[in-house]
Amino acid sequence: MFDREYEWTALAAFATDPGDGATLGIVSGRRRQGKTFLLRALCQATGGFYFAADEAADGESLRRIGASLADHLGTPAPLVFDTWHSVVDALLALGRDRCVPVVIDEFPYLAKANPSLPSVIQNALAPLRAERDTSRTRLLLCGSAMSFMGRLLGGNAPLRGRAGLELVVPTLDHRLAAEFWGIDDPATALKVNAIVGGTPAYRREFARDDTPAGPDDFDPWATRTVLSPTSPLFREARYLLADEPDLHDTGLYHSVLAAIAAGNNNRGGIASYLGRKSGDLAHPLTVLEDCGMIIREPDVFRNNRTNFRIAEPLLTFYHAVMRPIWSDLEHTRDATGLWQRSQRRFVGNVLGPHFGHICRHWTRHLAPAERFGDYPNRVGAGTVNDPANKTSHELDVVAFGLDDDNRTPLITIGEAKWGETMGVGHLARLRRIRALLVGQGRLGAQTAKLTCYSGAGFSAELRRLAGEDTDIILVGLDDLYRQPSPGTNQDSGSPPSRVHDRR
Incomplete structure (x- = not known):
């Protein structure tokens, strides 16, 4: 397993929750991120039931899950189900004696063939329903169709308010x-x-x-x-x-x-x-x-x-x-x-924009706070108007902080160049843009750091100036890939990412 401790801990806690009553969890994420690996491992570790749906007619899916459930229970013949109501009740029955995870992977395939399936699950998990209250089944619905999975718990969807876990497995x-x-x-x-x-x-x-x-x-x-x-x-x-x-x-x-x-x-x-x-x-x-x-x-x-x-x-x-x-x-x-x-297209349309995105991600989630004097609360790209020259200037990285009065002062503006050695000309451009922002009355613009991000390095003169002026920050590839010190937050919604044992 590689860097999935956070997700594994959340799944394990949900699957082994000793509380009474069946519960529902939703697991989603883009394809190829390891969702199936995690869920299969969870079922293997806890004796749970795992079913992977296929693109199939509703009747075939009912037959397949009946055969899989019979195999799980060790019955001599496949179980026969006519409706999903009876299937869900059978899955809830698995948790009568103990906590047990029940995974339905690729759930969107089943719901596409039978759009009423979310409502069936909603009714099965209704409070004060005997089958639900006497069960400790931990039902996990998983899917990679992000638009469908995002709607499962939103708006007026049948399952809104029913889930006790909503886990998105991210990319590295x-x-x-x-x-x-x-x-x-x-x-x-x-x-x-x-x-x-x-x-x-x-x-x-x-x-x-x-x-x-x-x-x-x-x-x-x-x-x-x-x-x-x-x-x-x-x-x-x-x-x-x-x-x-x-x-x-x-x-x-x-x-x-x-x-x-x-x-x-x-x-x-x-x-x-x-x-x-x-x-x-x-x-x-x-x-x-x-x-x-x-x-x-x-x-x-x-x-x-x-x-x-x-x-x-x-x-x-x-x-x-x-x-x-x-x-x-x-x-x-x-x-x-x-x-x-194809090198020109690769460098100009792929590498350059991706480098800018990595620089914004690093600034928002990975940069040490002391680098900019404050924690970046919001980071993005921006365009600054220059009325005197009848033009505008694009900034690859703009970071704002958050003060005690809920104001968002500007803390840094930056330019990112993948294949270009950055020099004093790039610094002069950033100074000009900062002056425009000061003229516009932007909060924090006067003290905003000027940051140069480069994949090719920096001129000796620019390095000298950065050594003399703490307002000038140089960020190279080594900075972007240097591992953070312990406790540094890498993601706005999760604890620090780490490398764990691989199996």
Whole structure:
């Protein structure tokens, strides 16, 4: 097991809760994050019942769960169920004598075939119902269809208010991903992360533990894994969309993702790329956001401006690098030449934006508080108007604190450059932007730190100035990948991430 102690502890506590009455838990997360591994291990450790649903007709699913339950109970013949009411009651009966976890994995498949299933479970778990009150079954519904799972407990959904656990299994952050892949060189680690992100299965099952042996092996690794038609990673980005039940017109959604990957990250730019009106994109953007494919990121200085970012790095890489040359990739035995000709798109559309995202994540969750003089409460990108020069300036990293009066003072503004050595020119630009923010009366702008994030290093002059002025902060790859001191919070909703024993 790798860095899943927090999730395992939460599941174990729920499964062994000695309280009376059956309870419900919801487990979700994007595909390939290890949800099934955790839930199977939980059932094995506690003698629980695990059932993995398939895409099937309702009648077949009833037969399959009857056979699985009979096998679990050791009965000589399969159990026969006519309705899900009787199935759920049989699952509740498993907990009459002891606490027992009951897992239904890929629950969205069952609910797609029988939309009344959430209501059936709601009725079964109703208070003062004998089957529920005399049972200590810990029912866990799991699924990877993020839009569906997100609606299970929301609004007027039947199961709203019924769940005692709602667990989202996240991807590994860039530091944990580097450790999981066994990559010590920060530049190589970030390049790999920009392609495959923090999805554990991409190393184990998809790349078969093939990792770059060093910086010089990154390009050969990319061609023999992600860009090879014989690798499961080659078509994975296409399957990610096909697996989402709410994405009916996949061509449209691929086009929206292609627009964002090409650098058109606002609604107007996406509409122009697709040759459509901006208003036509409200539905596809909302659906992609609900599915966890894209993330809506508001401009920190302009409330009426929103940018969109693709959440899964492999999707960005596919649309920016692979999709434009897909036919050539399918029919080549050696993608080395194609990869070399794609370097500009890889660096400009994949590495650069991903580096900016990593810098924001580090600033918000991983940076030592003393680095900026305060804990960043909100971090994002922003655009600052420059009326005198009739232009605007984009900032890759903007961080705000939170004072005792619930005000949000500005604590740092920053620029991120992946492949460019940063010098005094970049510092002068940040000083100009800070002066504009001071002129606008932004709280904290006068003392805001000026932060340069670089993947290629800093000039000697800039280093000298940073050594003399505490308002200047330089953040390199070593900083981004240096493990935090004990107790440093890595995630706004969970305790520090750590590496644990692997099984």
